[in-house]
Amino acid sequence: MWRDLAPIGRHRGSGGYRRYAWTAADAECRTWFREQAEARGLTHETDRNGNQWAWYGDPSAGDAVVTGSHLDSVPDGGAFDGPLGVVSSFAAFDELRRRGAEFVRPFAVTNFGDEEGARFGLACVGSRLAAGQLTPEAAWHLRDQDGVSLPEAMEAAGHDPGTIGPDPERLARVGAFVELHVEQGRALDIGGDPVGVASAIWPHGRWRFDFRGEANHAGTTRLADRRDPMLTYAETVLAARREAELAGGLATFGKVAVEPNGVNAIPSLVRGWLDSRAADQDTLDTLVGAVERAAREHAATAGIDLDVVRESFTPVVEFRHALRDEIRRLLDGRDPGDTGRAVPVLGTGAGHDAGILSASVPTAMLFVRNPTGVSHSPAEHADEDDCAAGVTALADVLEGLACS
Structure with a gap:
């Protein structure tokens, strides 16, 4: 998966990524997501705001466990911010199937659109629209540096901009959303931990x-x-x-x-x-x-x-304490591996779709160690072993939340 996704939107000169919302690179990422869903027998759909969903089980049953992140980038961004969460979500689903886990709640992987806000200047457009934190009227006035409006860009990409707006019915089906993300800092590296749990997002x-x-x-x-x-x-x-x-x-x-x-x-x-x-x-x-x-x-x-x-x-986002504590219990109850310590809990100054959605559904986040702390740069990195540890941790969390 990582090899297939890695070339999309990469700039030869800078080595960074330019995956801006509703561009050709974004379309390639969306195609990749759909193909990953279909290869696993997941039901793919794009919601009214352009966010992608890959469902296992009946979405209408409600109380679904959802995971995912985003695939767009900042200008000349790194490979991990966003995509690591999406790739890890599919990999965690594969791991649960390998374990023979039986889902008792609907499950989905998501790709939220325009999280970085690189093109239209507003972060988390897809999740903000779904959660009703961005009105359709305000969204229609967003323009890129070339004067192209968000509706024009969406229409050119084949999505009907007339459908955008709050999506409370869809969010009401979600019982928990867990987003895995590369850490954008060095707290885990300093502490010697491959994976951590988020406590809050700074205002x-x-x-x-x-x-x-x-x-x-x-x-x-x-x-x-x-x-x-x-x-x-x-x-x-x-x-x-x-x-x-x-x-x-x-x-x-x-x-x-x-x-x-x-x-x-x-x-x-x-x-x-x-x-x-x-x-x-x-x-x-x-x-x-x-x-x-x-x-x-x-x-x-x-x-x-x-x-x-x-x-x-x-504003400040305090992740739902009950869900956060349940995730810590699930992770601390595993074989502690190399550290022998409880999974650390840490705050972050970076915004995420999980933060936007927290006002509508219970949300939580996992972080994967970033040895340099560099993010929003081609130098952004996470070691393969730590990425694998993140997949295992996410699979353990999803198994505890969604499976018998």
């Missing part, structure tokens, strides 16, 4: 900062006469780093757009996107507020106009 969001100045000639305009928004943006980037260190949170300007974007032109507009996360809401509010105050102070000094817009936000 996080994205804010757009629009710095507006005055376009002019780079070779003739005196420094004293310039209203250069790039300088104010640069000051804000540095302020974000300082304030993150003071607050104990995270703040990153990772995307920027410049107009008119000429080498010999002073910009008229610099638009930067802030990604900020923290372990609790108060810390996040303090951090983002401090970054915005610094930006406004620098803008006022330089004569730059500034608009700040919160484009997305996800």
Whole structure:
């Protein structure tokens, strides 16, 4: 499975992946998912929001146990973020069949669409729509950098955008959703554990900062006469780093757009996107507020106009304690293998479909060790032995939840 999926959407120059929603690479990933489902005799379907499901048993029976993740990527992302969860889900199903496990609850593997938000700027679009956290009206206004709207992209890919919207009937059939994911950090590596259980997802969001100045000639305009928004943006980037260190949170300007974007032109507009996360809401509010105050102070000094817009936000997600504790019991009751210790429980600053769905269904997450902690990069990696340990752990969890 890994060899078949690995070439799809890989950029020859960077070595990273560019699997953006509703593109040719995304279509190839969707075809791969459907073929994996059909090869196992699973019933494949695509829901109204473009999310894929591979069912074993009768979905209408309810109280289903569901696992999966996503197949799309950030720009030049790694191979493991998302796909490891989908591949491991199919592999765990294979393992349960090998064991002769008998399912007493319906089971499904999922591929949620547009989790990374790389094309339209909003993460977890597929799961947000299903959970009613993104309205169809708001979704219809999403556009990529080329001006293509989400409905146009969906229609071009063969999906009817007129169907998108909340899907409470489908989510009501799900009794538990367990997502396996490569860890995006080094907590497991430092602790010497191949697999961990998630406790919570930090609150996080994205804010757009629009710095507006005055376009002019780079070779003739005196420094004293310039209203250069790039300088104010640069000051804000540095302020974000300082304030993150003071607050104990995270703040990153990772995307920027410049107009008119000429080498010999002073910009008229610099638009930067802030990604900020923290372990609790108060810390996040303090951090983002401090970054915005610094930006406004620098803008006022330089004569730059500034608009700040919160484009997305996800509050803290505490995974359902009962499900989390049941998963820990299932894993701690196994042969402990190399560690001889209880499976660790850890929080994460990364958002996931499991976090979005937690408001609608009981959700939980498993993490697989990432020896470098690098993610959203071609250098993202997990050792084969750890991936196999993740499959075994997921199979044990699914057997305990879905089988007799």
